[in-house]
Amino acid sequence: MMGVVMDDFILRALLAGLLVVMVAGPMGCVVVWRRMAYFGDALAHAALLGTALAILFDIAPLPGVILVGSLISYLLLKLQVKKDLSNDAILGILSHGALAAGLILLAYMQSQGKYVNLMGYLFGDVLSVSNSYLIWLAMICLGIVLVLWRIWSSMLAIAVHEELARSEGVAVDRVRLLFMLLMAGLVAVAMKVVGIILITALLIVPAASARRFARSPESMAIYSVVLGMLAVVSGLLVSLQWDAPAGPAIVLSSVVLFFMTRLKAAV
Amino acid sequence: MGDYLISADQLSLHINQRQILDAISLHIEPAQIITLIGPNGSGKTSLVRVLLGLLQADSGELKRRDGLVIGYMPQKVHIDPVLPMSVVRFLRMGCQVTDADIDSITERLGVQKLLAQPVQSISGGEFQRVLLARALLRKPDLLVLDEPAQGVDINGQQQLYQLISSIRDEYGCAVLMVSHDLHLVMEATDHVLCLNTHICCTGHPEAVSKHPEYLRLFGSSLDGMAVYTHHHDHSHDFAVDEDEHKHHDGCRHG
Numbered sequence: 289m290m291g292v293v294m295d296d297f298i299l300r301a302l303l304a305g306l307l308v309v310m311v312a313g314p315m316g317c318v319v320v321w322r323r324m325a326y327f328g329d330a331l332a333h334a335a336l337l338g339t340a341l342a343i344l345f346d347i348a349p350l351p352g353v354i355l356v357g358s359l360i361s362y363l364l365l366k367l368q369v370k371k372d373l374s375n376d377a378i379l380g381i382l383s384h385g386a387l388a389a390g391l392i393l394l395a396y397m398q399s400q401g402k403y404v405n406l407m408g409y410l411f412g413d414v415l416s417v418s419n420s421y422l423i424w425l426a427m428i429c430l431g432i433v434l435v436l437w438r439i440w441s442s443m444l445a446i447a448v449h450e451e452l453a454r455s456e457g458v459a460v461d462r463v464r465l466l467f468m469l470l471m472a473g474l475v476a477v478a479m480k481v482v483g484i485i486l487i488t489a490l491l492i493v494p495a496a497s498a499r500r501f502a503r504s505p506e507s508m509a510i511y512s513v514v515l516g517m518l519a520v521v522s523g524l525l526v527s528l529q530w531d532a533p534a535g536p537a538i539v540l541s542s543v544v545l546f547f548m549t550r551l552k553a554a555v
Numbered sequence: 556m557g558d559y560l561i562s563a564d565q566l567s568l569h570i571n572q573r574q575i576l577d578a579i580s581l582h583i584e585p586a587q588i589i590t591l592i593g594p595n596g597s598g599k600t601s602l603v604r605v606l607l608g609l610l611q612a613d614s615g616e617l618k619r620r621d622g623l624v625i626g627y628m629p630q631k632v633h634i635d636p637v638l639p640m641s642v643v644r645f646l647r648m649g650c651q652v653t654d655a656d657i658d659s660i661t662e663r664l665g666v667q668k669l670l671a672q673p674v675q676s677i678s679g680g681e682f683q684r685v686l687l688a689r690a691l692l693r694k695p696d697l698l699v700l701d702e703p704a705q706g707v708d709i710n711g712q713q714q715l716y717q718l719i720s721s722i723r724d725e726y727g728c729a730v731l732m733v734s735h736d737l738h739l740v741m742e743a744t745d746h747v748l749c750l751n752t753h754i755c756c757t758g759h760p761e762a763v764s765k766h767p768e769y770l771r772l773f774g775s776s777l778d779g780m781a782v783y784t785h786h787h788d789h790s791h792d793f794a795v796d797e798d799e800h801k802h803h804d805g806c807r808h809g
Contacts (some may be wrong), residue, residue, distance in 0.1 A: 321638045445649050448634055454605050455627040456649045456693075502639040503673075 289305030299410045300422050302415040302524055305538060307429045309490065309516030314436060314509035315497035316516075318467065321447040321505075326376060327364070327468070328488040330383035331475045334360040336390030337485050338476070339409055343397045350424060350476050357472025360386060367464060411485035415527075423466055425477045432470050439463050457526055482535035489539045494519065497546040516544055560585060560623055560697050560729055561606055566615035568601060575601045577753040583697060587729040588723055588739050590760070592774055593750035597762060601735045602700055602750065606731070621659070625699065625772045626690030626728070630701040632682075636675045638798045642685055643670040657662065663725075679706030683715065698722075701733045716743040737764055737773070746783070 335353045342352030360382050367378045378402075398404045405413065414459055436443075442463045445453035454460045478487045494516040495508065502508030522545075523538030561583045568576040570700060575598045583589055593599050604610040605617070634640065646657060661667040664684045669677050677685065683703055690698055703719065704712040709755045719742040723730050734740045737747065737760060747763040755768040763769050 321635065340734070426582065441648070447638060448640070448645070448648065449629065449632050451604075451609060451633065452627060452629055453649070455629075496637075499637055499639065503641065504639055506646060508639050552587055 297415055297417075298528065300417045300419065301534060303377075304309070304414055304417045304422055304425055305481050305520035305524065308427055308474070308481050308512050309410055309494065309520055311432050311474055312428045312437075312490045313466075313494055313513030313516050314440075315432075315471065315511055316491035316493075317498070317505065317509050318443055318447060319471075319491045320495045320499075323491055324471075324489055325385075326379045328471065328475070328491050330360060330379045331357045331472055332479070332484040332487040333383045333387035333390070333467065334472075335475050335479050335487075336391075336409055337386045337393065339479075340390045340393035340397060342402065343402050344393065346527065349479075350428070353476035353479065356386065356468055357363075358477055361465065361472060362390075363470035365461075366466070368440070394478055399526065408483070409479065409487050410483050411533055412479070412481050412486070412533045414524075414526070414538075416479045417480060428477050432473050435466060435470055440468055441466055447505075469475075472526050480538055486535055486539045489542065490516070493542040493546050497542070497549045500549050516542065518542075519545055556718075556806045557654065559583060559618070560620050562618045563606065564616040565610040566602075566605060566617060568605060568610070568612050569596075570601075574752060576605070578605060579615070579750075579754055579802045581748060581754070583729050584728050585696065586723060586729055588720065588732065588743060588745045588779055590737070590744040590747050591750055592734050592735055592737050592740075592747060592763075593755075594735065596716045597751045598641055599735075600701060601748055603699060603731070607699060620696070624691045624693055624695045625767075626695030626698045628683075628686045628698070628700045628703060630705065630733070632686060634674055636673075640674050641670065642666070642674050642677065645674045645685065645691060646670075646689050648689075650693050656692055659690050660688050663722075664691075667721060673773075680708070680711045680715075683707055684718075687722075691722065691728075694726075694729050697731065699731045702735070703732060704734070704739070712739055719743055737769070 300370040306341065320354065334356045338353035338356035339349045339353075342349040342383075345352070363382055364378060367373065367382075389440060394404050394406060394409075407455065442453070442458045442460075445456065445458050446460055446463060450460060472493075475484075475487055478490055482490050494512040497515045498508045498511035501511045519542030520538050523541040524530055524534060527534040559582045561581075563581050566576055566579040567574070575782065579588075579602060587682065590601050591602065601610060603610050607625060609620075610776065618649060624784055633692070634645075646661070657670075661670065664687060666681060666684050666688055669681060674685070676684070683706065687698075687700070687703065690700075698719075699718065704715050707715055716739060719732070722728075729738070732740060732744065739751075739762070741760045744760050746758070746762045748757045749766070749769050749772065751772055754765055755767040755772065758766075
């Protein structure tokens, strides 16, 4: 069908993409509600530094990326305490600081003769997902979903009104930190699928498209997953059919879907 | 003695080296309605936040009765339209409530017809009543209402204060209200604290309204009414949700 042979690598790419959007759907809704898109970018940039550090210390990239992402989240919370700088400014500093450090470190690693796949980090490399990576990815996604399930109602209360949530006994600071760590985990696995430049799109676009259909926070999360899955399937088909890079094809599909949901509303 | 819901003794608070609260002592008794009045920047909201435990005082002592349940209605709640949420879902958030409670309380506050609607689509006055319903659903010993009548036109304000007063009688909870206009809340309140960093004067609403400290802060009552005339001018855009929000944003900062 359409000249697509269901080779193993395609199946793995498909599974990896679907797993990531299943988590990115609900998390993306929270990101949209809480206006955390810029934080997603900062985490993505930090992921490059994490990858570079992982190469430096000769460990797997996943723990390196998660570690640096967690560090960035922690620094953000610390810098936010003194309210003399806006969130945007703090995130800009952390984000670009991490990006610059990551690029320098990667260039250094390359000069030392290490294998550096910069294009893969930037734009994703979903067609090269291995079986063992897929297992890690599935476990991390499962972990994220379980934690997200537990903090969902608290997260929702914070999204509605942080102070009201706090006055009603929600452990606002703990839940916020947990959510940021979950995002660091998601960015680490999503990096392979769409690359660091486009990770935020995977969070925001399906959630934004889902808003139109949703009557409740949960239905928005579910629509967001469905739209994300559609984007992954159509993106991979486009990628295979026209030999387009898979990550950008997935993101572009989801953007096309977004505009289609807007069109439907206009009729 | 000792039958207090909240008892504060000599609370002081500084933010960025600026004194916000100076040696505030107050006691809230069960089923009492206390109104906190004061000009903008007098520390009303900060005091409320300290009493709620959202902000830590630098010095002084704060005691809350064990197991005290507080229903809080914050100032200026804005729920972003990107978050899909019906009124009933908003009411149910954060605590276990029975359908019977939802029915009776929303009917009492006249918002039962709004339950299925998106919470962003209702008017400012309706939203304030939904917030009040949400606070009541927690079966509080104390209701804390920060400027409950904001964004409500002048007739609605009087109705709202009457409602708050009758709610106290029906549910037996104490009420701590913040307001910047004494004359509107006068009938609904038992006790008034006039705040301007420190407590300027305190007592029965009638007595406070004639107190020299109060008059020095607020001048004649006509000045106070002028602010509300402005509210009234704008009540025609009441039904339009977007305008409504912009409107009370402007008023709050003014």
